[in-house]
Amino acid sequence: MITRKYSQLRWASHIMTVSAPPAMLVAFVQIALLSIGAAHCRAQExxxxxxxxxxxxxxxxxxxxxSEELRGRSITDETIDVARDYLRERMESIGLELDSVAGGPFQRVEIPVGSEVRNESGNVCRIQIADQPVVDAGLGEGFGPLGIGSDKHSVSAPVVFAGYGITSKTHDYDDYQSIDARGSIVMLLRKEPGASDPDSPFDGVKNTRHAYFATKVLNAIEHGAVAVLIVNDPDSTREAVQKVQNRIDQEQRRKEGLVEMLSNLPQQAVKNRAATAEKIAGTERMIVAMQAELESARRGVLGIADAGTKSKQSEKIPVASIARDLADRMLRAGADASLEELETQINQTFRPASRALDSVTVSLSVDLKPAIAVSDNVIGRLPGKGLLANQTLVIGAHYDHVGMGGFASMAPGTIAVHNGADDNASGTATMLACGAELKRRLEGVDSHRTILLIGFTGEERGLLGSQRYVEAPVRPIENTTTMINLDMVGRLRDNELTVYGTGSASELERVVDTVNREFQFNLFKVASGYGPSDHQSFYRVGVPVLFFFTGLHNDYHRPSDDFDKIDFGNLTRVTDMVSGVAFRLAVLPQRPIYAETDPKVQIRRQMTAYLGIRISEQNGVVKITEVTDGSPASKAGLQIDDQIQRIGRQAIRTSGDVLSWVRAHEPGDSFEIEVRRNASTVTLRGKLEKRS
Known part of the structure; x- marks a missing residue:
């Protein structure tokens, strides 16, 4: 057998030996105020x-x-089914039974995802320009309803051009100052003036709230608009075209692979040949549909969901996307200027160029309905044995993510694959590895609980997959003794592993601590069984839970959450830790007894900021024992033996207070620290720096 030792953690300068007296808690804050003991380092070595x-x-x-091919595993993208099928195949390879849901592994989950077209002919934009022939723009013909507005509405009114649709006293800018939008259909530009100009009063480097669709629509309503037409910007148009083209190219490659596969199948493999031929035909249909989508993207027409979902305010009026060429046609007739000329004028001068389009009238109709995406939980079963077999231990992880951006993305406006390597490919992979390990370890055990491995869908839409499971469990929920949740476990830092739910039942904290004697993680234990991940669905129906987590980071829900950032050495350690905990919970003679916990939970972030002090805590006094040369603390004037009284508005009574404060802040944030020095109170100021 090929063997290995765990990868040695890259402590670099973070490693410090704790040599304080037993009564004193010592924390070293070299980079992010964290201490790592020498005993752990020796064990790790x-x-x-x-x-x-x-x-x-x-x-x-x-x-x-x-991978890029899975396009971020959104439940609105067909690649979620590719991920689903991969989980099924992996569970099968482990040797799990796959018949828990009507003889199969898939549990259907219906997920609300905004709006979709109810009646194609009910979505149309009729443009009348003076005495010119009427232009009818329908779906796929330069017009598209947006789900942020009313689902069903018809209106006919004159058109006003309101630039970027912004009213901002902060920026001394008001697109509505010189126009009366009451009773009119308002035509708006996407984003904000100087969107890529660092000298723009609207920042330019990143969007302000005035660039958001919702802000624009609500502002139009406040100014009396009866409908809104959104005009896409050139950069977003190019990005959308590239996105669709990439998908077409990807499907073309998939088709070529299927064609090659079909050519290599023997003639007698009738069923396989028929199934492959159907996949080829389906891919061809998809390519044709995407080519039509490509033409709309080239004209700048947005998709129904591209502006987000409706609110009680925005649903009052219809909102739609209009092709750039049609917007240009209306502006040339009613404003004697082209779309490009007006965009350039506003972006260069940062002054509004709004005007009524006196010769233009639009009749607008939208007809939408709530949209439902269907996705599946994937369930594999390791049957129990003996007296414990009728009880169930669930190990779960969600496998969906946020796709190409948009919904739930932390990079607004970005159209790119949000790979979700840590969130939550890491948890999904760990779940599978734990399943394989448990199958091996439980083979020689006479009595153990039945184990369900569940890949949840719809977590990113509000824990919908796990909620569906607890509403329709495949095994009695009252016989489910514990649920272990794995979500973002691939980027351990400072050897700090967070475990939520340790107070959700008797025995759980003891089990976790016992197993950790071997792995020597710095455990941050949270008693509560609540929190924004799938374990909460189980805890709310009376199931004790444990949620393993290595912390939020700056790549969360961004395209930068990539495979190459996963720490596989430590992920293996986490996997073995979870496997050890799961094994003990599978064979524990007495089931854990559910306990109520505090529902107020703050999700723990990894530290990104650097202060640069070592501290000690004794008898309620937090004292600085070392200041790193050149650190923010040193630059601010902090000294050895300073007693920290306050950081910002937070009173400091324990070293944990200091750790929590730094964890909640970012590099570049200013700090004000009040210390007791000799007999005086001194206030010092500085800026946190980026942690290396």
Whole structure:
């Protein structure tokens, strides 16, 4: 058997030996105010020999799930089914039983995703320009309803051009100052003046709230608009075209692969040949549909969901996207200027160029309905044995993510694959690896609980997959003894592993601590069973939970959450830790007893900021014992033996207070620290720096 030792953690300058008296808690804040004991370093150095196949399996699973080809695993993209089928195949390879849901592994989940077309002919924009022939723009013909507005509405009114549709006292800018929009259909430009200009009063480098669709629509309503027509900007238009073209190219490659596969199948493989031929035909239909989508994208027409979902305010009026060429036609007739000329004028002068289009009238109709996406939970079962077999232990992880951006993305306006390597390919891969390990370890055990591995869908839309499961469990929920949730476990930092739910039942904290004696993580234990991940669905129906988590980071819900940032050495350690906990919970003679916990939970972030002090805590006094040369603390004038009284508005009574404050702040944030120095109170100021 190929063997390996756990990868030695890259402590670099973070490693410090704690040599304080037993009564004193010492924390070293070299980069992010965290201490790591020498005993742990020695244990980590010696390691625990494990099979290299665990790491390689984790690597293979995450590499596939976080690949560009899966386009971020959105539940609105067909690639979510590719990820689903991958989970099924992996569970089958582990040897799990796949018949828990009507003889199969898939549990259907219906997920609300905004709006979709109810009646194609009910969505049309009729443009009348003076005595020119009427222009009828329908779906796929230069017009598209947007889900941010009313689902069903018809209106006919004159048109006013309101530039970017912004009213901002802060920026001394008001697109409505010189026009009366009451009773009119308002035509608006997407984004804001100087969107890529660092000298723009609207920042330019990143969007302000005035660039958001919702802000524009609400402002139009406040000014009396009866409908809104959005005109896409050139940069977003090019990005949308590239996005669709990339998908077409990808499907073309998929088709070519299927054609090659079909040519290599023997003639006698009738069923396989028929199934492959149907996949080829389906891919061809998809390519044709995407080519029509490409033409709309070239004209700048947005998709129904591209402006977000409606609110009680925005649903009062219809909102739609109009092709750039049609917008240009209306502006040339009613404003004696082209669309490009007006965009350039506003972007260069940062002054409005709004005007009524006196010769233009538009009749607008939208007809939408709530849209439902269908996706599946994937369930594999390891049957129990003996007296415990009728009880169930669930190990779960969500496999969906946020796709190409948009909904739930932390990079607004970005159209790019949000790979979700940590969120949550890491948890999904760990779940699978734990399943394989448990199957191996439980083979020689006479009595253990039935184990369900569940890949949840719809987590990013509000825990919908796990909620569906607890509403329709495949095994009695009252016999489910514990649920272990794995979400973002691939980027351990400072050896700090967070475990939520340790107070959700008796025995859980003891089990976690016992297993951790081997792995020596710095555990941050949170008693509460609540929190924004799938374990909460189980806890709310009376199931004790444990949620393993390595912390939020700056790549969360961004395209930069990539495969190459996963720490596979430590992910293997986390996997083995979870496997050890799950094994104990599978064989524990007495089931854990559910306990109520505090529902107020703050999700823990990884530290990104650097202060540069070592501190000690004794008898309620937090004292600085070391200041790193050149650090923000040193630059601010902090000294050894200073007693920290306050940071910002937060009173400091423990070293944990200091850790929590730094964790909640970013590099570049200013700080004000009040310290007791000799007999005086001194206030010092500085700026946090980026942690290396």
């Amino acid at each position: 010696s390691g625990d020999v494990r099979s290299a196949t665990v790491t390689e399996t984790l690597r293979r699973d995450i590499q596939f799930l976080a």
